[in-house]
Amino acid sequence: MHGIRPRQKVVQANWIGYMAERAEKAHDSALRQFFATPLPSPDTPIAQVPMVALDMETTGLDERRHAIVSIGVVPFTLDRIPLAQRRYWVVKPSRPLDEASIAYHHITHSEIATAPDFDAVLDELLAVLAGRLVVVHFRNIERPFLDAAVKARRGEGVMFPMIDTMSLEARMHRQTLWARFRRWLGRPPVSIRLNASRERYGLPVYQGHHALVDALATAELLQAQISHHYTPETQLKDIWV
Amino acid sequence: MDVELLEIRQHMGQFPPFDGLSDVLLDAIAEQVQVRYYKTGSDILKFDDILTELCYIRSGAVEVYRRQGELYNRLGEGDIFGHFSLLRNHKVRLPAKAIEDTLIYFIPNVVFQRLCEEDDDFADFVELERPRLETAAEQQKKSNDMMVTRIRKLVTRYPVMVESTTTVQQAAKQVNDAQASAVLVINEGSDNPRYSFQDSEGKTWQMCGILTDSDFRTRIVAEGLSAQTAIGEVVSERLITIQSDASVYEAMLTMLRNNVHHLPVLYRQRPVGVVHLSDIIRYETQSGLYLVSNIFNQSSAQGLAKLAPDVRAAFVRMVQEGANSQMVGSALSTIGRSFTRRLLELAEEALGPPPVPYCFMVNGSMARNEQSIVTDQDNALILSDDFNPDEHDDYFHALAAFVSDGLDACGYTYCKGDVMATNRQWRQPLHVWKRYFQDWMANPTPERLLHSSIFFDLDSIYGEDHFVEALQDLIAQTAPQSPLFLAAMARNALNRTPPLGFFRTFVMEKDGKHNNSINLKRRGTAPMVDLIRVHALACGSKAQNSFQRLNDISNTQLLATGVSDKLSYAFEFLCMSRIRHQVIDLQEDRFPDNNIEPENVEDSERHTLKDAFQVLNNAQKFLKFRYPVPAQRQGR
Numbered sequence: 001m002h003g004i005r006p007r008q009k010v011v012q013a014n015w016i017g018y019m020a021e022r023a024e025k026a027h028d029s030a031l032r033q034f035f036a037t038p039l040p041s042p043d044t045p046i047a048q049v050p051m052v053a054l055d056m057e058t059t060g061l062d063e064r065r066h067a068i069v070s071i072g073v074v075p076f077t078l079d080r081i082p083l084a085q086r087r088y089w090v091v092k093p094s095r096p097l098d099e100a101s102i103a104y105h106h107i108t109h110s111e112i113a114t115a116p117d118f119d120a121v122l123d124e125l126l127a128v129l130a131g132r133l134v135v136v137h138f139r140n141i142e143r144p145f146l147d148a149a150v151k152a153r154r155g156e157g158v159m160f161p162m163i164d165t166m167s168l169e170a171r172m173h174r175q176t177l178w179a180r181f182r183r184w185l186g187r188p189p190v191s192i193r194l195n196a197s198r199e200r201y202g203l204p205v206y207q208g209h210h211a212l213v214d215a216l217a218t219a220e221l222l223q224a225q226i227s228h229h230y231t232p233e234t235q236l237k238d239i240w241v
Numbered sequence: 242m243d244v245e246l247l248e249i250r251q252h253m254g255q256f257p258p259f260d261g262l263s264d265v266l267l268d269a270i271a272e273q274v275q276v277r278y279y280k281t282g283s284d285i286l287k288f289d290d291i292l293t294e295l296c297y298i299r300s301g302a303v304e305v306y307r308r309q310g311e312l313y314n315r316l317g318e319g320d321i322f323g324h325f326s327l328l329r330n331h332k333v334r335l336p337a338k339a340i341e342d343t344l345i346y347f348i349p350n351v352v353f354q355r356l357c358e359e360d361d362d363f364a365d366f367v368e369l370e371r372p373r374l375e376t377a378a379e380q381q382k383k384s385n386d387m388m389v390t391r392i393r394k395l396v397t398r399y400p401v402m403v404e405s406t407t408t409v410q411q412a413a414k415q416v417n418d419a420q421a422s423a424v425l426v427i428n429e430g431s432d433n434p435r436y437s438f439q440d441s442e443g444k445t446w447q448m449c450g451i452l453t454d455s456d457f458r459t460r461i462v463a464e465g466l467s468a469q470t471a472i473g474e475v476v477s478e479r480l481i482t483i484q485s486d487a488s489v490y491e492a493m494l495t496m497l498r499n500n501v502h503h504l505p506v507l508y509r510q511r512p513v514g515v516v517h518l519s520d521i522i523r524y525e526t527q528s529g530l531y532l533v534s535n536i537f538n539q540s541s542a543q544g545l546a547k548l549a550p551d552v553r554a555a556f557v558r559m560v561q562e563g564a565n566s567q568m569v570g571s572a573l574s575t576i577g578r579s580f581t582r583r584l585l586e587l588a589e590e591a592l593g594p595p596p597v598p599y600c601f602m603v604n605g606s607m608a609r610n611e612q613s614i615v616t617d618q619d620n621a622l623i624l625s626d627d628f629n630p631d632e633h634d635d636y637f638h639a640l641a642a643f644v645s646d647g648l649d650a651c652g653y654t655y656c657k658g659d660v661m662a663t664n665r666q667w668r669q670p671l672h673v674w675k676r677y678f679q680d681w682m683a684n685p686t687p688e689r690l691l692h693s694s695i696f697f698d699l700d701s702i703y704g705e706d707h708f709v710e711a712l713q714d715l716i717a718q719t720a721p722q723s724p725l726f727l728a729a730m731a732r733n734a735l736n737r738t739p740p741l742g743f744f745r746t747f748v749m750e751k752d753g754k755h756n757n758s759i760n761l762k763r764r765g766t767a768p769m770v771d772l773i774r775v776h777a778l779a780c781g782s783k784a785q786n787s788f789q790r791l792n793d794i795s796n797t798q799l800l801a802t803g804v805s806d807k808l809s810y811a812f813e814f815l816c817m818s819r820i821r822h823q824v825i826d827l828q829e830d831r832f833p834d835n836n837i838e839p840e841n842v843e844d845s846e847r848h849t850l851k852d853a854f855q856v857l858n859n860a861q862k863f864l865k866f867r868y869p870v871p872a873q874r875q876g877r
Binding site: 076077080081082083084201203204206207213216219220223224227228235 | 246248249252271272273276277278279280283299300341342343344348418564752
C-alpha cells in the first residue's frame with residue numbers, strides 16, 4: 001500500500017466564521033444549505049453536541065489518483081448511537097477498481113457497476129452531516145477525499161470541523177511525556193489504528209473495512225475516549241480540529 | 242439484511258433468549274439497537290430512573306444490585322438486564338453498574354414488547370422465575386417418551402375373556418389358542434360399578450379377576466384342583482388395572498408397586514387389553530423394571546452386587562430419554578428398595594425367621610422416593626414391643642449387618658453418620674422410637690434436629706408397615722403443635738444457602754466471590770428438601786416425597802398462592818441439573834458426584850438455575866419469618 005502523501009495541515013482557528021463565509025459564497029444550493037446550517041458553538045459541552053460518525057472506503061490513499069467507493073454515516077450523541085438512523089452508500093469510483101482493493105473492502109465489481117456516481121448521493125450525505133459535528137478516525141483521508149470529490153462535481157470543495165478519534169488517541173499515546181520516553185528507549189509507538197485503539201477501551205473487535213461498521217466503531221470509540229479522558233462538560237473547541 | 246447489522250445480529254443470535262428468535266425478529270432488533278459505552282465503575286441504570294429500553298451486554302461485565310445495595314447478579318457478554326422493570330412499571334428497581342469497560346446495546350421498549358408478543362419462548366425467558374422454570378419442566382416432560390407414550394399403544398389385541406362359570410380347562414385352551422398369557426374373568430351384573438361395562442349387545446358385565454399363566458400353575462395344578470373347576474373359584478381377588486390413557490411409565494410403576502406382571506387395560510370400565518411386563522420390557526429394555534425383576538431373581542448378595550453397573554446404565558438411559566427427576570428418583574428408589582427387600586429375604590433365609598415381628602425402615606432420599614445415583618444408606622429397624630434385647634438382639638444385629646454389608650457391596654455406601662440398623666441406637670422397639678420422636682420434638686437440640694431431619698423422612702420397605710405408619714402419625718399429630726421445634730427446624734434449614742448464580746465460568750457467591758464448582762446437592766436440592774420438610778411438618782402432612790409434600794402444603798394457607806408451584810418447578814430443575822451432570826460424569830468415565838462445573842452448564846440452563854436459586858433464596862427468607870422462635874424463649 002502507498003504511503004500517505006504529506007499534506008498541508010488544515011488549521012482553522014475560527015470554524016464558525018469559516019462556515020458562515022462559505023455559506024455566503026457558495027453557488028451550489030446543497031452546499032449553501034450545508035454551510036448555512038449552524039453548528040454548535042465552540043464552547044458547547046460535548047454531551048450536548050449532535051454528532052455523526054463518518055467513514056469512507058476508498059480505492060487508495062491519494063485523493064488525486066484514487067476515489068471513494070463507499071460511505072457510511074451514523075448520527076449519534078454521547079448518550080446513544082441509534083442504528084436506525086444509519087446511512088450507507090456504495091458509489092461508482094471515477095477510476096476502475098483494482099483487485100487488491102476489492103479483496104480489502106469486500107465490495108465487488110457488480111456492486112460497483114450498479115452504483116450511482118458520488119454526485120447522486122452528495123445531497124443526501126450533506127443533509128445528514130449538516131448541523132452535526134463529524135467524527136472520523138484519521139481525518140487525513142475523509143477530509144481531502146470529500147473535498148476533492150465535491151470540488152470535482154460541484155466546482156467548489158467542502159471543509160468543516162471534525163473530531164478525529166485517532167488524533168485524540170495520539171494525544172494520549174504519542175504526545176505525552178511517557179510516549180517520548182518510550183520513543184527515547186527505542187520502543188515501537190503504541191498503535192493508534194482503529195481496532196488497536198478500541199481494544200484499549202475493552203471494545204469488541206468488529207469485522208473491519210466496511211464503511212458503516214467502521215463509522216459505528218468510531219462512534220463507540222469516541223464515547224469511550226470521552227468517558228476515560230474527558231468529561232461530558234468538555235467543550236467542543238478542546239477536541240475539534 | 243444489511244451487512245453492517247450482521248455484526249450485531251450474529252452476536253445476539255448466539256445468546257438466549259435471542260438464539261431462539263426467527264431471523265425476521267432478530268433483524269428487527271438489530272435495526273433498532275442503540276449503542277452506548279460505559280467506563281468501569283459508571284452507573285448504567287440508577288434506582289427509580291425511567292427505563293424505556295432492554296439492556297444487552299455486547300462486551301464487558303455488569304453488576305446488578307438490590308435497592309439496599311446487596312449484589313443481585315453479575316452479568317457478562319450476551320446477558321440482558323432491565324426486563325424486570327420493563328415488564329412492570331418501567332422504574333428501575335435493580336440498579337446496574339459497569340464493573341468492566343462495557344458496551345451496551347439498548348433495545349427500545351416497542352421492540353421488546355413486540356418480541357414478547359410474537360415469541361412465546363422469549364416472553365417466557367424474560368418473565369422472571371416461575372414461567373421459565375415451568376417451561377423447562379414442561380419441555381422435559383414433552384421430550385420424554387415413556388411419559389407421553391400411552392399404555393394403549395402397547396395393547397395389540399383384545400383380551401381373552403371368559404365367564405366365571407367356565408372351567409379352568411376351557412379357559413386354558415382359550416388362552417392357548419389366543420397365544421395369550423392371561424385371561425380376564427367376567428360375569429353378568431353390575432355389583433362392582435368400578436369394573437362394570439356393557440358389551441356391544443348392551444349386556445352389562447363386570448370384570449371380577451384375572452388368571453395368569455403362573456396362576457394356572459400355582460393356584461390350580463400345584464393345588465391339585467380338577468380341570469373342571471370353575472375359573473371363578475380360583476381367580477385372584479386382587480385386581481390391579483390401568484386406564485388406557487395412562488403412560489407407559491405409570492403402568493410400569495403400577496406393576497412395580499403391586500408386584501404384578503399383568504395389567505388389564507381399561508377404557509373407562511371396559512377391558513381393552515392386557516399388558517404384560519415383557520411388553521414394557523420390549524418397549525424399554527434397559528428400564529428399571531427389567532432390573533427390578535432381575536434383582537428378585539438373584540440368590541445371593543454377590544449376585545446382587547453384580548447388578549450395580551446395570552443400575553447406572555438404567556439411570557443414564559432414563560435421563561437420556563428425558564425422564565424427569567420424579568421418574569428418575571422414584572425408579573432409583575424402587576431399585577434401592579428392591580435391593581434392600583431382596584437382601585432381607587436372603588438374610589431371613591440364612592438366619593431363620595425373626596423371633597419377633599419387625600419393620601425395616603428406610604430414611605432420607607429413599608424414603609422420599611428421591612434417590613440419586615450417588616447415595617449412601619439410611620435405615621433403621623423398628624422392632625415389636627415384645628422385643629427382648631438379651632434374647633433377640635443378636636438376631637436383629639446379624640440381620641442388619643447382612644443387609645448393610647450387602648447394600649454397601651451394591652453401591653449404597655455405609656452411612657457416614659452411622660444412621661443404619663447396625664447401630665444399636667437405631668435398632669429399637671416401637672415404644673422407644675416413639676419416645677425418641679417425642680423427645681426430639683419437645684426439646685430440640687442441635688443433635689436432635691439433625692436426627693429429625695434424617696428420620697422424619699421415613700418409610701417402611703419390609704415387614705410390619707404399621708410400625709412406621711404409627712410413627713408417621715405421631716409426627717403428623719405432634720409437629721404442627723410444636724412451635725419451638727418448627728422454629729428450630731426452620732433455622733436449621735437455613736444452614737445451607739444457594740449461590741447467586743453463574744458468571745462466565747465461575748459460580749457467583751452472594752459476597753461476589755467466585756468458585757470453580759458447586760455442590761448442587763448441598764447448595765440446591767438439600768436445602769430445598771429441608772425447607773419443604775419444615776412446611777410439611779407444620780401442616781401435618783404424612784407425605785414423604787417432596788413434590789407430594791408441596792401438594793399438601795399448597796392445600797393450606799402456609800404459603801402465598803403460587804409459591805408451592807414455584808418451589809416445585811425450582812426443585813424439579815435443581816434435581817434435573819444434578820442428575821444431568823451425574824450422567825455427564827458417568828459418560829466421561831468419572832465417578833458421579835454432586836458437583837457441577839459451570840463450564841458444563843449451557844446458557845439456558847444457567848439462567849434457569851439462577852432463577853431456581855433465587856426461588857430457594859426467597860423461600861428461605863420467608864421460612865425465618867414464618868416460624869419465629871416462640872416468645873417465652875426469646876428472652877434467653
